[in-house]
Amino acid sequence: MSGLRISVIGGGVMGETLISAWRASGVQDIAVSEPRAERAAELVERYDITSADAETAVTGANVIVLAVKPHHVAEVAEQIAGSVRSDAVIVSVAAGVTTATMESRLPDGIAVVRAMPNTPAVIGQGMFGVSPGSSVSSEQLDLVVELLEGAGKVAVVDESQQDAVTAVSGSGPAYVFYLAEAMIDGGVAAGLDEPTARRLAQQTLLGASALLAGSEESPAELRRRVTSPNGTTHAAITTFDEQGAGDALRAGVAACAARAHELSQDGS
Numbered sequence: 001m002s003g004l005r006i007s008v009i010g011g012g013v014m015g016e017t018l019i020s021a022w023r024a025s026g027v028q029d030i031a032v033s034e035p036r037a038e039r040a041a042e043l044v045e046r047y048d049i050t051s052a053d054a055e056t057a058v059t060g061a062n063v064i065v066l067a068v069k070p071h072h073v074a075e076v077a078e079q080i081a082g083s084v085r086s087d088a089v090i091v092s093v094a095a096g097v098t099t100a101t102m103e104s105r106l107p108d109g110i111a112v113v114r115a116m117p118n119t120p121a122v123i124g125q126g127m128f129g130v131s132p133g134s135s136v137s138s139e140q141l142d143l144v145v146e147l148l149e150g151a152g153k154v155a156v157v158d159e160s161q162q163d164a165v166t167a168v169s170g171s172g173p174a175y176v177f178y179l180a181e182a183m184i185d186g187g188v189a190a191g192l193d194e195p196t197a198r199r200l201a202q203q204t205l206l207g208a209s210a211l212l213a214g215s216e217e218s219p220a221e222l223r224r225r226v227t228s229p230n231g232t233t234h235a236a237i238t239t240f241d242e243q244g245a246g247d248a249l250r251a252g253v254a255a256c257a258a259r260a261h262e263l264s265q266d267g268s
């Protein structure tokens with residue numbers, strides 16, 4: 001994508017994730033704005049990008065990514081409002097911040113897209129739920145989708161579904177790591193050394209994920225194929241059910257969506 005200039009406001013976990021993925025996919029011109037000087041210098045050194053204050057970083061940028069905490073989005077939008085190109089597209093990755101909130105802080109007609117990423121984007125395996133605001137042209141949406149596809153898969157969804165997207169894919173990697181922690185702990189308790197338990201859990205999650213992603217079968221059917229009658233898996237799943245693991249996970253996903261909704265009400 002020649003002539004593309006991306007400005008990333010906020011050089012934390014998600015800002016770095018996207019910068020890293022875009023550098024790996026060949027994007028040349030990236031500027032970051034990050035208030036902590038040491039952190040900004042680290043990103044400049046690591047990814048060969050430029051660093052500037054927010055107003056300078058967005059000047060001339062075609063795509064501006066807001067990767068600050070949800071409660072900082074409105075003030076950052078106000079801060080850059082006078083410096084954005086009229087044809088720029090602003091992509092916010094903040095949980096719970098609506099396109100309407102951002103549009104109200106920016107000049108009329110500026111294109112705003114809300115995107116919910118996840119951290120596997122750092123290895124090009126991200127999942128993004130994307131919702132255009134009221135002033136986004138189809139070319140601008142295509143540009144954002146193409147850019148994000150450099151870091152993973154993209155689903156364009158109605159903005160009303162963004163809290164649910166956050167609850168499944170945005171926060172989802174943490175659920176998988178939580179499962180990995182429990183599997184490793186359980187393996188150690190059953191007699192493995194930690195590095196071996198970790199290796200077994202890692203490859204099992206990788207293999208099972210690839211199988212699930214490439215299969216026409218439902219997760220329930222794939223699980224059934226592991227579960228021999230009255231065998232070892234049956235013992236594990238029966239215990240999970242008895243102890244409410246499935247219900248607990250469903251309740252956690254619902255709590256995540258509710259928290260995303262709460263953020264969209266007051267941003268804090």
Ligand SMILES: NC(=O)C1=CN([C@@H]2O[C@H](COP(=O)(O)OP(=O)(O)OC[C@H]3O[C@@H](n4cnc5c(N)ncnc54)[C@H](OP(=O)(O)O)[C@@H]3O)[C@@H](O)[C@H]2O)C=CC1
Binds near residue numbers: 011012015070095170
């Ligand atoms: N981490 C994840 O897995 C995901 C995160 N998100 C969203 O991404 C956003 C960022 O999250 P994450 O990267 O985890 O958070 P971080 O706290 O790691 O990053 C936010 C960064 O923005 C910086 N910042 C604060 N104010 C400004 C400002 N005015 N101008 C420029 N930079 C500023 C912060 O600096 P300082 O620390 O000094 O305040 C910090 O470095 C959030 O809105 C979150 O909802 C979405 C999906 C997944």
Ligand SMILES: O=C(O)[C@@H]1CCC=N1
Binds near residue numbers: 095166170171
């Ligand atoms: O925990 C959070 O609030 C952010 C949004 C989704 C993943 N991390």
